[in-house]
Amino acid sequence: MGGNEERGWRAIEMAIIKTEHLTKRYNRFLAVRDLNLEIGEGDIFGFIGPNGAGKTTTLRILATLLEPTAGKAFVGGFDVRKDAYEVKRLVGFMPDYFGVYDGMRLREYLDFFGAAYKIPKKKRRAIIDDVLMLTDMTSKADDFVTSFSRGMKQRCCLAKTLIHDPKVLLLDEPASGLDPRARIELRELLKTLRDMGKTILISSHILSELGDMCNKIGIIERGETLAAGDFQEILDGIRLEREVRLELVDGAEAAARILENTPGIFKVSQSGNEFHMETNLGRQELAELHSKLAAEGVKVLFFQEERGTLEDVFLHVTKGGL
């Protein structure tokens, strides 16, 4: 193992992507301000923020396509400025806007990128077959890439991104412009990649989809990081009260009385046998409340805390506006 690789792998054990005070300025416009990120191996990191927040800029710096104004960025321990070649070997980048080559069939297209990533000719065919199978495009291998629909072009680009088996995937708005079916298929594909151990940094506007996949998120607005870290921790951190949904078979009157007299429950709304309450009770206290309801003869069908979503986090953290 060469010195460079050793240096790279030592860092991978800690964080495969790391930025330190990363800043990018376009004349007067500050696209990214003092960004500090750490993404561990195998993480699915959702990078969210409004349009023009600096997501694409960050991804392009990490993909060695853009020179940062200040700060440092490392992928696999390699500096994106100094060790661009090593970074390119580790990274698969899927841009938000891309074209396809005229007159090339999908297999030829992937063969070209395979050769461009210096994959030996003997191995290339098998790798292309694997990538085509993974992206469910085997039946399209002999079609011209220019004949593909938008969704198929996204898959084609993802296949190209996977051709050199990168450890890190940088996906910039991969689901934009796709119809619902294509989005679901893409989400399933990304889950498969997650299960294969890839580290994925994905920027998207479709928050509900990121919420299902990501274990970490970063929220960026006007070039500034507003929150970054474990999704559940951020969610718990921003929530002051819980929302609990309660559905009964019988005993609505008794339940209403108990809920109104329990300290820590701010608001109760009732619709027949169904209750919604807002509370700051902890998990233990909620369990005790459940037991108390049962002891009073209330037949509880459903008692569940409503889970917060990425939309809640996003709306809470960001200020909005342009």
Added chain:
Amino acid sequence: MAVQIPAIALVKRELVSSLRRVPSFLVVLLFVSVCTAFAVELWPRTSNIAWGAMSSRALFGAFTNILLSGAVLFVPALAASTISGEKEQETFDLLSITLISPLGILVGKLLNTVGFVVILAVAIMPVFGVTFFLVGFDLGQVTVAVAVILATTFSCASVGILSSAVFRRRFVAIMGAYLGVLGVTLGPSMLAMFAGMATVGLSGMEEIMEVCAATTIPFATLGLVLMGPYSLRYLVGALVYHGGVTAICLFLSLLIIRRPPKPPKVDYRKPIDDPKVLRRRKFYWLIDPLKRKKPIEDGRNPMLVKELRWGLISQGTAMVRVFYISFIVYFIIGMFGVYLEGRYGNLLPWLMFQFVITATIAPAMMANILTKEFELGNIDMLRTTLLTPRDIVLGKGTAGFLAASPALLAAVASSVPLVFLRLGLRQYELLFTGYVTLTLCVLLSSSISLFSSMLTRRTSTSLALSYFLSAGVFIGIAGLFAVLHELRVPFFWKLDDEIIALLSPIAAFLVNATQIAGKGSPITLYWAASVAAYTAFALALVGISVKIFSRYRMRDR
């Protein structure tokens, strides 16, 4: 209440967006600087009125010719990018559904393109105005010269707009525009020349050729105006001709953009693996689009292989067409000028014609090789692979150079009939030097275009820059030195013609063939030195292009 004309909104939008770009400012700045430098250099150092009049005429000539050159070189590319650019960015449909009529769109685009030339003319007015103090020309000449430049600008712009309306892709539209302008300005004179050759001895043909040249070639019209008393007949003829071209092109453009657009062609055919079927299709052999292509071999530059297999070879039928058309053009001209008479004197203009055609085609083949990657959005995917800047630039550059090869091969093939004319050794040597120089012209033109494509991300700018730099290298610098030499400007008037000719590979070839070689062999040390120097220059430009791409294009700043 002020009446709002929708097309005016278009003109305003286009002019404002084009003028606030830095390149526009730089073009105006460069133009004014060059004109000012001319004025300072040519300003008379004595109080002699005759000398002052001569200087003012020289300045007037320089300003108007620079303006006209700018119009002929830049306006076609600008105009050809207008509608095709909107089509590429998918904004043309948005424009079509506004209240602006199709005619309004065309007029708006035309005025915007011409507007930039008018701004250039206005920008040099202060410099131009001072030459009136030198009493060398009258207001009538100024008015007529401005009319000729404006009429030419309008006709070049309308040819560009027609090309833009016909083609969906900007690059093809730009190529079409330049070929169209070449046809409009030189076509009638060429036809008259052929007619003159075919009807030697027929009275009146010389006059027809003269009228054709004076009315259709703008530089010839302007030359007549500058030389002094000019014929009103030629002037009116020129204005009517360019006005007619403008009207016809706009009318045809209007017909085209009124039609509903055709959906782009999509090829759904699968490759053929059955050897029997492939054998039946052997007529296609190398260029069969349905033959399965082999994987790219290890150790080869994937960029070059991709450009050759999917760029050149997949365009095989187009390349064959280019070869045939070039061959037919060269052959017809050769038949009239050389094969029928077989004189040494006729070989030179024939070779010169081939130089001009080949040097015109090469930038069109090369100027978009990298800019199209930016425009189509493929560049990021290329830059994130392990391809080095050298792989990318040399791969694309070599393929671009080879793309010009059909025209080069056609030129050489058209000389084959000369074998039957019992040419002497000297003529064969002239042909040899001519074809080596022609290959050099393609190499030089290609490397200039490659260099231009490193400086910008827009095909139209790259193409215009390629033609501008090529014009400078092939004739501009040597021509400027020759003018300054003729005007006896200090330093320049001491230079020999042969030294000045070395500033252009074509001039060096011509001077060598006519003056230096004399009655001896045209293969001389002078010619060899010129070829070696320009080959080194072309290769240096390629090296600089790799450096520029490596430093400024592999990573955005």
